[in-house]
Amino acid sequence: xxxxxxxxxxxxxxxxxxxxxxxxxxxxxxxxxxxxxxxxxxxxxxxxxxxxxxxxxxxxxxxxxxxxxxxxxxxxxxxxxxxxxxxxxxxxxxxxxxxxxxxxxxxxxxxxxxxxxxxxxxxxxxxxxxxxxxxxxxxxxxxxxxxxxxxxxxxxxxxxxxxxxxxxxxxxxxxxxxxxxxxxxxxxxxxxxxxxxxxxxxxxxxxxxxxxxxxxxxxxxxxxxxxxxxxxxxxxxxxxxxxxxxxxxxxxxxxxxxxxxxxxxxxxxxxxxxxxxxxxxxxxxxxxxxxxxxxxxxxxxxxxxxxxxxxxxxxxxxxx
Amino acid sequence: xxxxxxxxxxxxxxxxxxxxxxxxxxxxxxxxxxxxxxxxxxxxxxxxxxxxxxxxxxxxxxxxxxxxxxxxxxxxxxxxxxxxxxxxxxxxxxxxxxxxxxxxxxxxxxxxxxxxxxxxxxxxxxxxxxxxxxxxxxxxxxxxxxxxxxxxxxxxxxxxxxxxxxxxxxxxxxxxxxxxxxxxxxxxxxxxxxxxxxxxxxxxxxxxxxxxxxxxxxxxxxxxxxxxxxxxxxxxxxxxxxxxxxxxxx
Ligand SMILES: [Fe+2]
Ligand SMILES: [Fe+2]
Numbered sequence: 001x002x003x004x005x006x007x008x009x010x011x012x013x014x015x016x017x018x019x020x021x022x023x024x025x026x027x028x029x030x031x032x033x034x035x036x037x038x039x040x041x042x043x044x045x046x047x048x049x050x051x052x053x054x055x056x057x058x059x060x061x062x063x064x065x066x067x068x069x070x071x072x073x074x075x076x077x078x079x080x081x082x083x084x085x086x087x088x089x090x091x092x093x094x095x096x097x098x099x100x101x102x103x104x105x106x107x108x109x110x111x112x113x114x115x116x117x118x119x120x121x122x123x124x125x126x127x128x129x130x131x132x133x134x135x136x137x138x139x140x141x142x143x144x145x146x147x148x149x150x151x152x153x154x155x156x157x158x159x160x161x162x163x164x165x166x167x168x169x170x171x172x173x174x175x176x177x178x179x180x181x182x183x184x185x186x187x188x189x190x191x192x193x194x195x196x197x198x199x200x201x202x203x204x205x206x207x208x209x210x211x212x213x214x215x216x217x218x219x220x221x222x223x224x225x226x227x228x229x230x231x232x233x234x235x236x237x238x239x240x241x242x243x244x245x246x247x248x249x250x251x252x253x254x255x256x257x258x259x260x261x262x263x264x265x266x267x268x269x270x271x272x273x274x275x276x277x278x279x280x281x282x283x284x285x286x287x288x289x290x291x292x293x294x295x296x297x298x299x300x301x302x303x304x305x306x307x308x309x310x311x312x313x314x315x316x317x318x319x320x
Numbered sequence: 321x322x323x324x325x326x327x328x329x330x331x332x333x334x335x336x337x338x339x340x341x342x343x344x345x346x347x348x349x350x351x352x353x354x355x356x357x358x359x360x361x362x363x364x365x366x367x368x369x370x371x372x373x374x375x376x377x378x379x380x381x382x383x384x385x386x387x388x389x390x391x392x393x394x395x396x397x398x399x400x401x402x403x404x405x406x407x408x409x410x411x412x413x414x415x416x417x418x419x420x421x422x423x424x425x426x427x428x429x430x431x432x433x434x435x436x437x438x439x440x441x442x443x444x445x446x447x448x449x450x451x452x453x454x455x456x457x458x459x460x461x462x463x464x465x466x467x468x469x470x471x472x473x474x475x476x477x478x479x480x481x482x483x484x485x486x487x488x489x490x491x492x493x494x495x496x497x498x499x500x501x502x503x504x505x506x507x508x509x510x511x512x513x514x515x516x517x518x519x520x521x522x523x524x525x526x527x528x529x530x531x532x533x534x535x536x537x538x539x540x541x542x543x544x545x546x547x548x549x550x551x552x553x554x555x556x557x558x559x560x561x562x563x564x565x566x567x568x569x570x
Contacts, residue, residue: 292351298469
């Protein structure tokens with residue numbers, strides 16, 4: 001087939017909702033876009049373990065401690081799963097990790113905010129996992145097969161996380177005055193960064209057109225953001241917390257909530273590395289990587305020696 | 321059921337809780353993503369076991385306490401865990417050696433407890449044994465891997481063994497509670513399981529070409545509430561919310 005035919009054939013598969021699989025022909029740009037997006041997603045899962053991991057040793061009950069441990073572990077599993085999906089496109093996990101550690105690759109900015117009180121663990125589950133679900137449910141129908149299938153599995157766990165986070169918020173919002181204050185404080189700090197998770201406005205977004213033609217992304221940033229606001233606002237009301245946006249108002253005509261303008265200066269500032277925890281998050285990953293180097297080297301050396309020992313006795317037998 | 325039985329359950333529970341807590345400190349920081357998940361798995365198992373044991377202890381006490389009262393509202397002198405499990409994570413070698421020394425003991429212990437005269441203890445031990453068998457396999461494999469791997473890893477492992485060996489004796493040195501429980505057939509006879517523990521350790525260390533030191537002074541006291549300086553810091557972190565905001569639901 002000529003390259004023109006290949007390209008037409010590829011696009012017609014996408015148009016007729018046939019998934020693209022690893023061995024199928026695909027345009028270079030499609031492959032690159034996906035590797036970038038999937039690896040960023042993987043990095044986000046891994047870096048995302050840090051703000052929540054921060055509270056594992058301080059979880060206030062054994063039950064909460066178990067739930068949090070399991071949740072953070074799930075996120076690690078999501079990271080691994082997504083790196084594998086990126087590898088089906090010919091990427092190499094170690095190289096992708098290097099891109100994260102050198103600051104060349106991005107991860108979700110939301111994890112550059114600090115977890116300051118226990119309700120932050122509730123807020124992250126409720127809002128951050130909640131926002132991630134909006135995006136990931138859409139991605140279960142993305143055009144690349146392995147990515148779509150990874151999302152199906154991941155989404156089930158994310159919605160579990162979302163419910164558990166909301167449950168923490170509910171317990172605290174209905175608890176003592178101090179607990180309620182913690183819950184409100186957490187919502188105040190996490191609300192706007194959660195809305196920022198959906199990315200720049202559609203009018204500003206660099207990648208959207210091509211990504212939607214290839215059905216990598218099937219809803220726009222603004223559509224997903226609106227969906228998130230509409231779902232989340234009544235949840236806040238139900239537990240008596242107030243969303244920190246004076247412009248938030250139900251718009252009967254649109255059938256949606258109107259909401260205030262995101263502070264885009266803050267958004268870009270965090271993307272550029274100036275969030276409250278960008279430095280700490282990256283340093284933590286680099287430290288884990290560097291401190292663990294001798295362990296990974298030893299594991300490899302042992303595996304090689306073991307192989308060698310398997311071969312040597314055979315050789316000895318043959319020689320005899 | 322007596323006060324001694326409760327103390328015995330608390331010894332088991334505190335070991336599991338504190339070691340699980342230490343492993344939880346690794347979460348997000350392990351040398352490899354797969355290891356992060358494995359260490360968290362063990363932390364989950366141990367914390368789950370602690371939870372069961374505290375529930376049972378609270379039930380026997382009959383004073384309306386909860387599992388969380390026992391975990392979060394006792395002070396250092398009330399904790400009955402061995403000194404080994406409260407030792408800091410250190411580098412990965414220290415974490416693995418600590419785990420290995422504990423798992424080899426814990427596995428033989430639960431094998432024995434699975435035949436306890438107390439039905440609840442026997443059931444708990446049988447159920448936990450599957451998890452503990454996995455822990456022992458994991459830590460033993462890593463002892464071999466790192467002992468055999470490179471010169472650097474071998475040296476780090478040997479250093480960790482030399483550091484932690486002093487806490488390995490307490491595990492099989494019975495205190496009054498354990499003696500009484502063993503004599504009633506509820507607890508394990510530590511003298512009886514010691515040879516199997518020593519043999520397993522020796523076998524794995526030999527495969528890893530590592531040396532278990534001889535003539536080491538063995539520290540003890542944890543089982544009776546005399547701890548190292550580390551436990552106070554563990555508890556001040558772990559118990560912070562329960563202490564700062566007493567009596568709340570979370
Ligand atoms: Fe996730
Ligand atoms: Fe999640």
